Amino acid sequence: MKRRELLKYLGLTAGTVALSGSASILSPSEQNTKKKRVLRIAHITDVHIRPEENAPERFVKCLEEIKKHKVDFFLNGGDSIYAADYDNITRERVNELWKVWKDTTHSISDFEMHSCLGNHDMWWAAPDKKDPMYGKDYVVKQLGISNRYYSFDKKGWHFVILDSNNGGGSLDEEQRVWLEKDLKSIPAGTPVVCMSHYPILAVCTHVDGGNHTDSKYISDLFYQHKDKKTTCLSGHIHLLDEAVYNNVHYYCNGALSGFWWEPGDKESAGKSFYKQTPPGYAIIDLYEDGLVDNQYFPHSF
Ligand SMILES: [Zn+2]
Secondary structure (H helix, E strand, O other): OOHHHHHHHHHHHHHHHHHHHOOOOOOHHHHHOOOOEEEEEEEEOOOOEOOHHHHHHHHHHHHHHHHOOOOOEEEEOOOOEOOOOOOOOOHHHHHHHHHHHHHHHHHHOOOOEEEOOOOOOOOOOOOOOOOOOOHHHHHHHHHOOOOOOEEEEEOOEEEEEOOOOOOOOOOOHHHHHHHHHHHHOOOOOOEEEEEOOOOOOOOHHHOOOOOOOOHHHHHHHHHHOOOOEEEEEEOOOOOEEEEEEOOEEEEEEOOOOOOOOOOOOOOOOOOOOEOOEOOEEEEEEEEOOOOEEEEEEEOOO
16 A cells, blocks of 8 residues: 555545544434434343332332423333342342332333343342243243343334343354344344343453453444444443444443432442442434434433
């Protein structure tokens, strides 16, 4: 490559990088056209519902507020119940938590909800692995989903729901094979929303760990599919975070329960905050050209 051509190439590349690293990834032509919204989704995550702290009533109020945004459907990022995963959790407690989940989400039963599994949702302390309440299958049943990972399509958008819970934030081999096949099956240019419980990538790793340990594998896979417009959603760390890598946006949308519905601790910047992140939910607008507008709404319930 001649020096002049090389400079031209570098200049173009730098421009592209600067553009995609900013809040918007609009190209100048896209900026000039009026965007048409295709879908509006509510992304709730880390609800950690529990009978204590008046959480059920507060959660229902929150859902009523979300409905006012006129969303098409809900994405639920996992850790739906407070915690079933600790050694001392009894069958009665697990039943109690899922009953509160069922009662409270009844207020949005008119809406589709696509959920993923969180690390606190599974009851591993069941007396027997053959117990119908043991492990992931029971959570899949409680959440009314088809499998621990799955995908679906809506209005030209492809949605991938992952199961991060394979040894602390990673995909198992079976799921890798499925994901590779799933991404291959969709046409170039398809916009993709990928939801996981643990963040695949996040900026705030200096504050909290808890990202996928196989981020490199997943981001490499997304790069192989750079002809699709991919956006990732997550929760788990209860922090509001946004990362961009190789043109893929990774939004971690805080926690609906904030500090697990409790007032907080000395590090909480406000009532029920987890560190500086207020309890809240995201409203996400998806546009026909593959653009995503992710907005976090703190709530004060
Ligand atoms: Zn979690």
